[in-house]
Amino acid sequence: MDKKLIWKRLLIGFAWVICLGGLVVLMGFIESKKASxxxxxxxxxxxxxxxxxxxxxxxxxxxxxxxTLVGQKLENINIQDLENKLRANPFIEFAKVYTEMDGVLMVEVSQRQPILRVMNHYDMDFYIDQHGLKIPLSSNFTARVLVANGYIDELFTNHVDSLHTQLAKDLYKTADFIRRDSLWDAQIAQIYVNTDREIELIPRVGSQRILVGNADSLNVKLRNLQAFYKQVLPHVGWDKYRTINIKYTNQVIGVKNELTKADSAKMKALKLDSLKMKKDTSQIKM
Incomplete structure (x- = not known):
């Protein structure tokens, strides 16, 4: 019984040796074939x-x-060097180069995906991609993405770079949130940064500006805004307010577009309609 077990193990080991030897021979054949x-x-x-x-x-x-490539032996082509050259291009996020047995050099390139175009306070123009990196504009193609302008201090040195200011990071978070939500992606036309370095959204429908402030609690702020759209604006009209302030997490403040005569008689300053909302945004107190 022990002898049978020993012979079985020897046969298995011998089979593995043959397989490995065959693999080495095959790899050697491939390399020699590739060399030619x-x-x-x-x-x-x-x-x-x-x-x-x-x-x-x-x-x-x-x-x-x-x-310089066509006609060269495949073994003389530095694949890693070609990939590095491609990745040095600011619009290329990923590059892979490999060869086929028939001599064809295959090149796969993945481009960066911009989600926001920024026009800063110093007339510098650049994109922010889906990973939060700054990339230059292209002379070949203009991406249809949100545009942010106004008092933006983030600088750009015309090469791929990370974001340095908190405001730029908030702009990226805001644009990323908007593009992932079909409602706000369709409703928001532009982002503006005011003199207080606060973020404002410019909607496609209505003449008001939406004061967001910063990118903290965006899901709560825009959920409150959606409730305001559904419960208030249908009753007062889309042009009732000049500004809708949602920068406070559980409060929406509507600043009127103009005062009526009755309002003017009661007060000389602009009256604020403060709409305090519960966390679930199901009820709005006016």
């Missing part, structure tokens, strides 16, 4: 509907159009 294969073509794949960079620009980066 030359690059016959360069194929570039850029998925998505952004057009910051096209295949011609990728070819220029790789220098494929000057035949």
């Amino acid at each position: 294969v030359v690059c016959t073509a360069v194929k570039v794949n850029i998925p998505g509907n952004q057009y910051f960079i096209d295949k011609q620009e990728v070819d220029q980066i790789l220098q494929a159009n000057s035949h």
Whole structure:
């Protein structure tokens, strides 16, 4: 019984040795085959509907159009160097280069996705992408994203960079929140930063400005605003208020557009309609 077990183990071990040996031979054959294969073509794949960079620009980066790649032996092409060249482009987020056995050099490129265009206080213009990184504008393509302007102090040095000011980080959080919500993505047309460095939203419907303040508790603030839209504006009209202040977490304050004669007789200053809301926003006290 012990001898049978020993022979069984020996046979299993011998089978593994044969398999590993075959694998080594196969890898050696592939490497020798690759050493004799030359690059016959360069194929570039850029998925998505952004057009910051096209295949011609990728070819220029790789220098494929000057035949420095086509005709070379695959073993002489530095794949890592090509990937590094591609990743140095500010519009490319990810790049992968590999070769096929038939000599085709495959290039896969993923572009950065902007979610906000910023026009700062110093006339600098740049995008913020989905990861919160600043990227330059493109001469090839203009992304249809929210625009933020006004008193924005975030600087841009024309290369991919992280956000440095808290205001810029709040703008990114606000734009990211809006784009993920179908209601607000359709309703909000622009973001403005006022002289107090507070964030205001400019809606597509209505003439009022929505004072958000900062990006804290955005889900609560905009839930309160939605309740205000449903319960108040249908009764008073969309142009009743000049400003809707939602910067306080559980309160909505509507600043009237203009005063009636009755209001003027009662008070000379602009009257504020303070609408205190409960946390569940199901009831609004006027």
